[in-house]
Amino acid sequence: MSLVDLNQLRTFVVLYEQRSLTAAAAELHVTQPTVSYTLGRLRERFGDDLFRREGHVMVPTAHATQLFAPLQEAIAQIDATVHVPETFDPARFTGQLVLGLTSIGEQTFLPPIMAALAREASRPHLQVERLDSTDVEDGLIRGTVDLALTVSALDSPHLWRTRVRGVEYVALSSRAHPLPPTGPEMFAGRRFVRVSARGGHVFPVRLLTEHGLMGEVALTVEEYATVPAVLEATDLVVLLPRHVAEVFCGWFPRLRIADLPWPGESTPVALYTRGEARLSPAQQWFRSLVFDAVADAGYRNRAAE
Structure with missing residues (x-):
């Protein structure tokens, strides 16, 4: 041989x-x-x-x-x-970085990430790739994606993972058609918007299925982006992460958040990259910047311990 x-x-x-x-x-x-x-x-x-x-x-x-x-x-x-590693200066880095995000990840995580880049006076070309839970692992391992944020649990020994934010699901509807106080009958007579689980958010579909509400789905869409405008114009309800619902309420003040009558926590959002040995200095710096920008206080404190 x-x-x-x-x-x-x-x-x-x-x-x-x-x-x-x-x-x-x-x-x-x-x-x-x-x-x-x-x-x-x-x-x-x-x-x-x-x-x-x-x-x-x-x-x-x-x-x-x-x-x-x-x-x-x-x-x-x-x-x-x-190879002797070169000293990395974020302010001089102008290369490309590829970030994998879902549509709601773009809406909730991009603003703090871009603000963090501005504070560092760094000017990379940040390219956002739409994250698909079925192929994000391959993209990370191959290096076509530098970093990804997802609720999908990627169990690979070749990836580095750290949790950044817990995910609690809530109901969102129009203030003109408010939901009653949280209880077993709060969804009686209401219909739902279902959003594709392509980005990894399978929990809402699981809840609708477990509680016999899939038959009340009136609209299925691929992305969350159009959902707030639909809710304002109808009496429909959507189940989605609280941190996303809070962003939507900031943009659409006629929306209202309601707690679910059942346990509503799913797997946390996690940050994924390739293993440490395979990261460039730019990727290591970007991973740290993104973690600091999007992690909530609890996970930040755990990382510091």
């Missing part, structure tokens, strides 16, 4: 991240035929295709997916050992 050298493994990692021979060649500063040749050697070494071309995309095989995370981590540790 042929040996594999560090440059071949680095080519594999970059190709897995980029999913393109051309993009991998550009990042490695070699020609595309060189990447193709190295891929051929890797296929011989591992006895697997590793990547299959689908259109313009190089799709990894199951074996390649198993190999990627440990090889990426090993190369990152080697790089960290042999």
